[in-house]
Amino acid sequence: MMVSFFDQFASPSYLGIPNIAVAIALPWVLYPTPPARWINNRLITIQGWFINRFTNQLMLPLNVGGHKWALLLASLMIFLITINMLGLLPYTFTPTTQLSLNMGFAVPLWLATVIIGMRNQPTIALGHLLPEGTPIPLIPVLIIIETISLLIRPLALGVRLTANLTAGHLLIQLIATAVFVLLPMMPTVAILTAAVLFLLTLLEVAVAMIQAYVFVLLLSLYLQENV
Amino acid sequence: MLSRLVLVSGHTLKNSGSFGACLVQASRSFHQSSQSLAPVPPLPEKGGKVRHGIFPEELFTLLYPKTGVTGPYMLGTGLLLYMLSKEIYVINHETFAAASIGAVVIYGVKKFGPSVATFADKINEDKVAKAQEVKDQAMASLAQGIEDEKKEQWRVEGRHMLFDAKRNNVAMLLETNYRERLHMVTNEVKKRLDYQVELQNLHRRMEQEHMVNWVEQSVIKSITPQQVQRI
Numbered sequence: 001m002m003v004s005f006f007d008q009f010a011s012p013s014y015l016g017i018p019n020i021a022v023a024i025a026l027p028w029v030l031y032p033t034p035p036a037r038w039i040n041n042r043l044i045t046i047q048g049w050f051i052n053r054f055t056n057q058l059m060l061p062l063n064v065g066g067h068k069w070a071l072l073l074a075s076l077m078i079f080l081i082t083i084n085m086l087g088l089l090p091y092t093f094t095p096t097t098q099l100s101l102n103m104g105f106a107v108p109l110w111l112a113t114v115i116i117g118m119r120n121q122p123t124i125a126l127g128h129l130l131p132e133g134t135p136i137p138l139i140p141v142l143i144i145i146e147t148i149s150l151l152i153r154p155l156a157l158g159v160r161l162t163a164n165l166t167a168g169h170l171l172i173q174l175i176a177t178a179v180f181v182l183l184p185m186m187p188t189v190a191i192l193t194a195a196v197l198f199l200l201t202l203l204e205v206a207v208a209m210i211q212a213y214v215f216v217l218l219l220s221l222y223l224q225e226n227v
Numbered sequence: 228m229l230s231r232l233v234l235v236s237g238h239t240l241k242n243s244g245s246f247g248a249c250l251v252q253a254s255r256s257f258h259q260s261s262q263s264l265a266p267v268p269p270l271p272e273k274g275g276k277v278r279h280g281i282f283p284e285e286l287f288t289l290l291y292p293k294t295g296v297t298g299p300y301m302l303g304t305g306l307l308l309y310m311l312s313k314e315i316y317v318i319n320h321e322t323f324a325a326a327s328i329g330a331v332v333i334y335g336v337k338k339f340g341p342s343v344a345t346f347a348d349k350i351n352e353d354k355v356a357k358a359q360e361v362k363d364q365a366m367a368s369l370a371q372g373i374e375d376e377k378k379e380q381w382r383v384e385g386r387h388m389l390f391d392a393k394r395n396n397v398a399m400l401l402e403t404n405y406r407e408r409l410h411m412v413t414n415e416v417k418k419r420l421d422y423q424v425e426l427q428n429l430h431r432r433m434e435q436e437h438m439v440n441w442v443e444q445s446v447i448k449s450i451t452p453q454q455v456q457r458i
Contacts, residue, residue, distance in 0.1 A: 036267070037267060037270070038354070039270075039351045039354060039355065040270075040351075041270060041274070042343075042344060042347035042348070045347045045350050045351055046343065046346070046347045046350075049347075049350055088328050089325075089328060090321045090322070090324050090325035090328065091321055091325075172324050172327075173320055173321075173324065176320035176321065176322075176323040176324040176327070177320035179320070179323045180318075180319060180320045180322070180323055194323065194327070197323065197324070197327045198327050198330060198331070200327075201324075201327040201328050201330075201331050202331060205331060
């Protein structure tokens with residue numbers, strides 16, 4: 001059975017074990033628990049520095065109530081960025097290309113922010129639906145628009161991550177296939193295409209990191225509005 | 228290196244998790260030496276040596292006695308060619324994607340590896356330096372305390388001179404006071420005696436004047452008229 005390009009959209013399994021289970025468990029192996037030492041090795045030092053720095057930056061605009069989400073958001077970020085980066089390796093499966101996983105992250109977390117906002121400060125949370133300084137005749141229309149915008153947020157979060165990663169992986173596979181097919185026929189064109197592939201890989205590395213960051217940042221923004 | 232990763236993750240797997248505690252306890256019966264958690268044994272200074280970034284040096288050392296220096300390279304080449312020729316590994320589009328990402332990874336590691344390593348080392352060194360600074364400051368303040376204490380002891384030795392000077396001062400004051408009062412007393416006594424002398428002088432003068440007056444009176448009285456006629 002030939003590997004087709006659409007196989008990546010289906011969740012693969014090998015010998016009855018779904019690959020997604022192994023792929024989701026893999027990031028845990030790459031971040032060892034820091035031992036009870038004062039000075040650690042380089043890997044743990046750098047991981048600890050990065051996680052501390054990132055959490056600090058993320059928690060800056062949030063008030064104290066939002067700091068309860070620090071562990072969740074930091075671990076989500078580490079998880080997403082590791083999975084995205086590992087997915088760039090050949091013959092791997094990226095769980096975040098599956099819409100189910102991304103919606104599974106986006107919908108509950110977004111809904112949590114909305115419920116927290118409605119429960120603790122309903123007036124302020126509803127007040128977000130009307131931006132300041134709108135002309136009076138526009139108010140009804142704007143409320144409807146803002147409500148739709150609010151309800152579409154989880155969809156946007158999930159689909160943004162899925163689409164970016166899927167598109168990137170698809171592009172890499174297509175251009176790699178082009179290089180593979182062109183190599184015996186027109187080697188020069190194949191070399192040019194290989195250069196394009198190299199640049200695309202660089203882009204995909206950046207996109208992998210940025211998309212994970214954007215996901216977590218938007219969640220923290222939604223939290224900031226509501227907490 | 229991946230084997231080392233497996234070993235390390237296996238170790239962490241053993242130590243973490245709910246069944247990890249039972250595993251540690253169960254394996255405790257197999258350990259012969261007494262277990263102690265302190266002092267924590269030090270970490271090795273450098274990681275395991277690797278050749279070409281991923282192959283551990285132990286592989287080369289293992290194969291050296293039988294196949295010499297080129298042994299592992301022949302093994303690698305042979306394995307690769309075997310997998311290619313038997314189509315166990317098929318060259319497809321993923322190969323080129325692998326080459327591309329491999330190039331990116333190797334470029335990244337070669338370019339940013341040393342700077343990241345020095346950054347990590349700097350973080351640790353800053354920690355050590357801070358603690359060292361605290362220790363040095365404590366030692367410096369204690370040494371300063373010793374110096375100050377010695378100075379105070381030296382100052383105490385000179386204290387007797389201060390007391391002598393003060394004693395002299397006080398003695399001088401007393402002496403001055405005594406002399407003043409003595410002076411005052413002599414003056415008073417002299418005044419009393421002078422008074423008596425003046426009094427006696429006064430008496431004598433008054434007696435003399437009285438006698439002179441009486442003599443004058445008697446002489447004037449005794450100037451009889453015949454004496455007056457004679458003159």
